[in-house]
Amino acid sequence: MKMQVLPFLALMALASCGGPAVVGGSDSGTDSGTDGGISSDGTLPPGTDSPSASRGIVRYEAQDDSGNGYATGFTYNKTDDTFLVDNLAFDGADTPYTRGTKVSSLGRFAVYEGPDLYPDDVTGVPIGQFTHRALYAVSDSGNVELAIVRTGAYVNYGFGGFIYQRNGSVTLPTSGQAAYSGEYAGLRDFEGRAGLEYVRGDMTMAIDFEDFNDGNAVRASVTNRRVYDIDGNDITTDIMSAMGSTASVLPTITFDVGPGVMTSNGEIAGQAHSYTADASGAITTFESGNYYAIVSGDNAEEVVGIIVVTATDPRGAYTTRETGGFLLTRP
Template identity: 50%
Template sequence: MARIWILLLLAVATVSACGNESNPFDEDEVVDQTPGDGDDDGGDDGSPIDSDRTLPPGTSSPAPDASIFRREGQNDDGGGYVSSISYDSGLDTFTVDGLAFDGGNAYTRVELSGAGGAGSVGGYAVYEAPIEYQDAETGTPINQLLHRAIYGVSTSGQTEFAIVRSGGYVPYGFGGFVYQRNGSVTLPATGQATYSGKYAGLRVFDGTSGLEYTDGDMTIDIDFEDFNAPDGVKAEVTNRNVYDIDGNDITDDILAAMDGTPTELPTLHFVVQPGVADTNGEITGSVSSFTYEDGVASEYEEGTYYAVLSDGADNDLDAEEIVGVIVMTSDDPRIDGRTVQETGGFILYR
């Protein structure tokens, strides 16, 4: 069956502890809203990003003393565009323009039964589009497609991410991610640092429709003396869980279907490889996880991570926090021929 993808306008809400309204994406940082191809073009103006490796579209000339904005480029798996942001702090809703069959475009907080509390997964806010929309002339109800969004903002407000995916399609469906630094970073020239926090994301499928949530604990360690070296950055996501669309924990169902019947989902690691970091505080590379049976390792998941360092709000602490997104795929052990695309975000602190 041929896949037909349409453009996606993705938008997210800025939710902070003080309830201020703000636009999480500084349009001054984006030179052109024309998308890259998502593979070898990181700049929105059609030119490569001023960096030594491939990064998502967004800020075309990043610098350590400036804000940096990144978004998922258009790709064959349904990645979309970022634009048209509108947030209502009084109603705790945000608007997503240009995404078909998502009601009146106003996403509201989700009530979940067990995935980390009402309206959140892993401590990050979860939103949903309406499931029904009325014909303006006749009042006849029209069923809408399944859409969910996760939004995270740091305690300082200096880093944030958003992920939108649709579970209403047999392929992965339309979606996108955004992450950004709202300010600058000062990279230490010596020493090491460890960062920790929560990871949370959305899971969609190629082979069936549907959507699941996921979360876990995450750490990143950085050797600033060898930041650009192949082994200068290492990370892992542990204590991983998966929840169904209502927030019920279904991790044990996945474990029971896996070869060797492990007792927990595999730990996700950043792959040790050269050229993952630059002087702007941006980091990107590969991720993978493995299962083991009779001492033999088999790759379970593979994908890519994207992240950026920020000084945060502590004037006495350089490179205080990290925000980023991971996109990876795996075979679903529960259903033959079905693959999972997991897109997760994280905000970590020193």
Template identity: 50%
Template sequence: MTKFLVAAATALALSACSGGSNPFASESGGTDTGTDTGTDTGSGIDSGRTLPPGTASPGADTTIFRSEPTSTEGAYYGNGYATDISYDAKKDTFTVDNLAFDGDNEYSRGTKVSSLAGKYAVYEADEHFTDPESSKPVTQFKHRAIYGASRDGNAKFAIVRTGAYVGYGFGGFVYQRENTVTLPSTGQAIYSGVMAGLRDFNGAGGLEYTTADIEVAIDFDDFNEDTGGRGDAVKGSITNRRIFDTDGADITDDVIKRIEVENDITLRRYPTATFRVGPGVMDDNGEILGEVQSYYTDSTGASQVFEDGKYYAVVSGKKAGKIVGVVVLENSIDPVADSVRETSGFIVYR
């Protein structure tokens, strides 16, 4: 077993991955636990942003690891609690520590849903744990994990959510690149791929899966440099969004219908989400951090915010050939709960 993130998954785990084993190796020889505050942005833009916890001294020539910031307040209590995520390629299992009532911490490949978007693997915790003294079964909470790895195994992400609490509950996400990056000084690049995620709820239990297409573009010429860092602009769009229950049934139309009825609006399809474009989102190390929104049109024809959130990503490769990242979106317009959160991971290629 190797510490997250692991070797590129074999054909058994992720059909999109190829090549040999490429075990995780942090810049500290595997001892970086991702507990740094994330305030060290290396040579990035001094824009007041705070990177997620992880690599303390990132650089263009280093491995970069990031994890979900920990929260102990309100509906977000439990964010970032998933730790020591590891993958066993021989058994095709995930191990996740620090989440209560998830069996013996080992997650097996999903039964009814084993992969999403044809690229990313799904894992689930045991439903029961046997009391070793009484031999009685202890019912466990529903936990699901999604894992993605690039074709060369150098870029990876994982997302773990619970869906068993009044608030969003306990879980987390991680993403990383294991190689270096060479960022162009001029020109533009466009990346495309698919993404997959988990929806959980504040004020209601349960989990749902999501998939979408994603396209990301970078302008390496503009914006101009700001306070000594890169000013590169990043735009992105998330389209063709679908929602599935944990049995794998497509429930997108049902979700859209209840939102339309409750809010007296017409959506027709789940809204496209777009990155907010502006300076200061990417640094010299290839790390990207920005905001993302989606919108709908109300009965007066005015545009209204449907979802609001953030995206976290890092560019990888000698020719800046791929990007790995996570998008977190939240809405309070879906009547199923007080608010709904969607956490999705992606790997896109030029």
């Protein structure tokens, strides 16, 4: 049984964080990519077969009939700062995604744009491509990294995917607790309308390595979430106004706390929610979804992961899906 956590700060107007940095930056680390083995470990996404604490682990979005998990071959090219994604229609064929123009990064998360046009291979006639955006982030150590790609070209969510990985091993404590903090960023797409949005926030996590006895306990909060349109304009207040709220940021996302969410391999998976409160104090669920993560390092000093939550968008008769990634360290 898991209990949903209602953070006090989620019900208050929080101080805002800065907007997207529209300047380039350097990245380091190894290229991302699937390792070929597809198996499911409980509620974890597919990826590394027979995972263990002594080796790297790769997880990626499961493929389904809705278009999820179709993106493959995630490859970052450090030399020219481009990103390549395979198996997505009308994203420039084998043309790499280039660093974003109007939004080049969301904190430490680099933003890449699929090409707008691709020439007919015989006549050279330009063919319009679907709007695709990719996020890529790697930790300072290079031991954990992630990527997310979504498109805003379909009436429904469309085709895309995510990948997150640990490039080495982990040694998990057998007692005590650990605190983590870091950055969160993601892409928002829709079911019922086209378009893409960006999101950025702050994140903290704590792990209790002593309890529960079945899989430890994990709690986390994503705060200061602000939303930007595809051109980088802050539209958070538009969303909050449509909700009838005077808050300056989106509600806090929290992880449900309960046993059995963590494996001996350092992998974590569970449910996540955010909440709103009316004038009488009654609590209502705003967003619902899942989180997936991997702990890394000799001292369990890093965590990488993905959160996917959906909500009825207060701005119209459609559903918003937010796919966010996070890189956290023990301060």
